[in-house]
Amino acid sequence: MLGISEKTYVDQITKNIKMLSENNNVFILYTIMAGVLPKIINIFKVKFIPNKCEDFFKKLIQEALRIYLESSTKRRDFMDHLMTLKKSHNLNEENLISHTMTFLIDGLDTSATVISHCLFLVRDIFTP
Secondary structure, three states: OOOOOHHHHHHHHHHHHHHHHOOOHHHHHHHHHHHHOOOHHHHOOOOOOOHHHHHHHHHHHHHHHHHHHHOOOOOOOHHHHHHHHHHHHOOOHHHHHHHHHHHHHHHHHHHHHHHHHHHHHHHHHHOO
């Protein structure tokens, strides 16, 4: 998706995704509090992503941007869409990194939810 060979960073990506998704008690507590007291999100700004994880994904996305810009081959993919956004909305590198992180994190959550529901439905089909 980012134009980098998946085998290049597979162990590091797996490790950092686990860091994002496992034992994030701050996120769970904040989500519950925001559900009960929605105005709390205007008062308290909480950081959910560990610094090590954030640094890794920033470097990964910066590397993907560098590879994309150095490549003479243009593809219709996520990176091409990002570059179109950059030109049309005058975005800087920090904005591009933020958009990419949002895309990756939202996709992770959505995929996990869909897979969970599918497994639940399969269980119902095969359980008498």
